[in-house]
Structures are given as C-alpha cells and as structure tokens.
Amino acid sequence: MKKLKGLFIGLSAGLLMTACGTETADTDTESDGVEEVEELVLGYFPSADVANMAESARPLEEYLSDQLGIPVTGEVMTDYTGLIEAMRNKNADVAFLPPFAYVQAEERANAEVLLKAIRDGSDSYVAQYNVAADSDIDSIDDLIESEGLVWAFTDYTSTSGYLFPAQQMMDLGVDDLDTHFTQIDVGAHDTALLSVLDGQADFATTFEDARVRLEDEIPDIFEQIRVIGTTEEIPNATLSVRSDLSEDLKERIENAFLNMNDDPDMLEVLADVYNWEGFAPAESEDYDVVRDVYSQFEDLIEE
Known part of the structure; x- marks a missing residue:
C-alpha cells in the first residue's frame, strides 16, 4: 500500500x-x-x-x-x-x-x-457500497466471491470510504484486499461515485448517502447508482x-x-x-x- x-x-x-x-x-x-x-x-x-x-x-x-x-x-x-x-x-x-x-x-x-x-x-452513520444501476453486482457477497473487481474509495484513512468496508470484507472472507481487488484512491466521495458512473470502477465505498453531493450535477444520480449494502454504525x-x-x-x-x-x-x-x-x-x-x-x-x- x-x-x-x-x-x-x-x-x-x-x-x-x-x-x-x-x-x-x-x-x-x-x-x-x-x-x-x-x-x-x-x-x-x-x-x-x-x-x-x-x-x-x-x-x-x-x-x-x-x-x-x-x-x-x-x-x-x-x-x-x-x-x-x-x-x-x-x-x-x-x-x-x-x-x-x-x-x-x-x-x-x-x-x-x-x-x-x-x-x-443521528450522531452516527454507516458506510455504503455503491454500484452502477445496471451492474451485475447485487450484494456484498458478490464482491467477496469475485476477484479482480475495481474498488474506488476516498482515501486509505477514510473511515467510511475505506477502513470500515475493508474490515467488513475481510471479516466476510477476503484474505488479502490488495490481491482480491484493484484499488483506486480517488480523493473524494463524489469522485468515487463518478468513477463508478464512468466505468472506471466496479464499486465504490462512501459515507451514507454520498449520492446527494452529486444531485445538482446529476439529478437522477439515485437512479444511476444503486446501494448494495452497508457497514455497522460509525460515530460521526x-x-x-x-x-x-x-x-x-x-x-x-x-x-x-x-x-x-x-x-x-x-x-x-x-x-x-x-x-x-x-x-x-x-x-x-x-x-x-x-x-x-x-x-x-x-x-x-x-x-
């Protein structure tokens, strides 16, 4: 890393x-x-x-x-x-x-x-997993079972963007995140979502619900991006x-x-x-x- x-x-x-x-x-x-x-x-x-x-x-x-x-x-x-x-x-x-x-x-x-x-x-939130609306990925289990997917996130130190999803996926069976996924650190939650929309990433992890940050630019963002799962609660x-x-x-x-x-x-x-x-x-x-x-x-x- x-x-x-x-x-x-x-x-x-x-x-x-x-x-x-x-x-x-x-x-x-x-x-x-x-x-x-x-x-x-x-x-x-x-x-x-x-x-x-x-x-x-x-x-x-x-x-x-x-x-x-x-x-x-x-x-x-x-x-x-x-x-x-x-x-x-x-x-x-x-x-x-x-x-x-x-x-x-x-x-x-x-x-x-x-x-x-x-x-x-609320004073707490969850991280969410986002995919394109037409993606074949329907659940976190699909991420665990498929190697080679491109994962977009904000920063390696981002609680919701990386750490809590990383822990959850390891708990669910991913032995090595670096070999299981192609990881791209894109710098911001909305950029991670755009990476999914642009086809540069198969899924993105963000705070809940980061899609609202793109609503002015992309009014139908909630239709273009699906949420397939969330993590446990995180303090804000x-x-x-x-x-x-x-x-x-x-x-x-x-x-x-x-x-x-x-x-x-x-x-x-x-x-x-x-x-x-x-x-x-x-x-x-x-x-x-x-x-x-x-x-x-x-x-x-x-x-």
Missing part, C-alpha cells in the same frame, strides 16, 4: 505564514504551555471538490470570526493526513476530522474532540481542536458551533459543505469502535 502523503491546498496566499503556529507576534504562549492566540485556522477534510468547498465554507469562517472576536481563516486539505499534520505543526487550530482521522490526530497531534456532527437526525465526524489552546478559547469555540444549531443560515452553510444538520457533544470514548478498526490496519497504513 502506498505511503500516504500530507499535501494540502490553502484558501488564500500566505495562509501558512499567518497560521497561529508560526513564530509571529500574533501568538503568545503562557509559561504553562497553554497558548493564547489572536487568530485561528480552521481545517476542512475533503468530501467534495476542494475549490467548491472553499467557496461554500467562507460564510462559516465569517460567522466564527464574529462569534469568537478573532479572525478565523479556512483551509481545505487534499487528504486527511495533511489535515492531521497541519494540526501537529500548529498550522491548523480547529478542524473538522472524520472519525479515523480524529483517532490519528489525537495520537499524533494531541487533538481534542469537542463535538460531533449530526446528520440525518468531529469538531476537534489543538488541546494546547486555552480552556476559555476551547469553550468559546464549542459554544460558537453549538449556537449554529439555532441559526438557520449557518445550518444551511453546514448542509452545503458537509450535509450536516448541527452538532452534539462528544467524548474521546465515543470513538473506541474506530480505534478497534484502526488497530487492525495500523501496520498497513503506516507502510
């Missing part, structure tokens, strides 16, 4: 030079190691086209700047590893982290979860912060995001960016099921 690379795309020129982790006059570190910052960088994980996400998310950054009383700048990463590295290097202070990326960020970047997303009225993505931020700032950040639950305009922005409906409190222990899956794939991911 190829080594993951932490590349990212900034939303504005010179963003990393102004991030709170750099040695500038904008950052003061107290003697006890708690940082007091005068600006924040909010990192996004990719779930759709990066440029479109950047544009859709700008009202969110303006809202947070107003709520917190300090400038908030956004940055959309091209992969999950880049987002974790940005937190580790203090080039991102607050981040939307998918479940597995959060577990890694807690371990590698001392990240702390504050909240988890609400989607479809997180709103996490660098743990060395001050407790006061963390509380203000948490409250600002919880306040979105009562703000129709901001809920519309969240829906546009991630199809989320709000936020709920979260604890590190909520992600133990993700840690269990991580333990099975840690060696492969670290290759």
